[in-house]
Amino acid sequence: MALSLPAVAMAADKRADAYPRGEASLLRELNGRVAGQPVPCITRRLVVETRVIDRTAILFRMPDGTMFVNRPARGAELLPRQGVVSEIGATPRAICQNDFVAVNEPGGRAVNIRGSKGLHVPGASAQLGAFVPYFER
Template sequence: MRTSLTLMLASALMMTSGLASAATDRSPDAQIARATAGRIAGTPVDCIFLRDIRSSKIISRTAIIYEANNGTVYVNRPPAGASQLRDGDVLVTDTHSSRLCSIDTVRLYSTSARMQTGAVGLGPFIPYTKPARNPGH
């Protein structure tokens, strides 16, 4: 009886630790870590060229990740409105130049409600690049 109770408790602990691990894997920090894995953070920049952006991804309530054509990943943690960021929303950028800058505002639209759900004021873009390969090794 005592052995089966111990086994049940051990099983329950393993299941809850697995659920906690799964929840952690979906955390904003874990999502950003996956997007920047194997890359080195560079000096933050104020602007990136729109023509260089291949894709963007919202990390709920935390950040926007922009992937550039050259493989650089830029992480932007908006200082204003980040709490309005939601997975599945669409970013609408209205710029008056060829660059997206830290002074720009990005509107958020819900695809399900088909209406604007908020706006964020962008911050600096932190570039993450893959380390240079050493051809001699």
Template sequence: MRTAWMMGVLALAGCASSSEMRATRQAEASAALAKELDGRIAGKPVNCIGNSASTRPMIIDENTILYREGGRVYRNTLAAACPRLTPYNTMITEVQGGQLCRNDRFRVLEPGTTIPGPYCRLGQFTPFQRQ
């Protein structure tokens, strides 16, 4: 009986730390997004942006990626949440043509692994520019 009680306590402790980690990650993502978009005004969303060496992705969270192109920052809110999309992971993007476009597919590769995760899709790109 005592073993069952201890297992229940440990399970609850695991849930608490998991939800705490999620809350911490969410707070970090919100702070990173606010920092990158501070002092910028959103423009009209577009379906495609240029794809050059300077348009590297900055992963904010499993729903949001930022791209820089010149003085603009483009916020891409994904079509659906992408599992394993976290900062420090690598995005492998399938580009059709010379631009990154809405509905282009990508996969996420975690450090130390060789098999990428499931396919995810880009959403529209909202430009943010300084006033």
């Protein structure tokens, strides 16, 4: 079952009001796409790009044009306004809900490295939530 973008945006998250700039950026990225059902994991080797969306979400772009949006279950407010995900979890084949992420800010400062299997370098952390796919119409 596909949901319209406005319906998903309205119901997406109670934290939406905390970072309106991030929500606006996310809506621009997803313009014209339709949301699918959330999934717990995505295949790591299929991810062609990851980007942080202004303390709101992490966007995972796939080769077929699908975009997965992950709103971290914890720590989204610690994500930089812009950034590149440098480390994700500890599972080599999949990126899953409850994994922790490391994000580098522009200029290369590492925010955190921590996997669900115990690897940890001190710093802020964000724990991934479910992955919501967005498909082109």
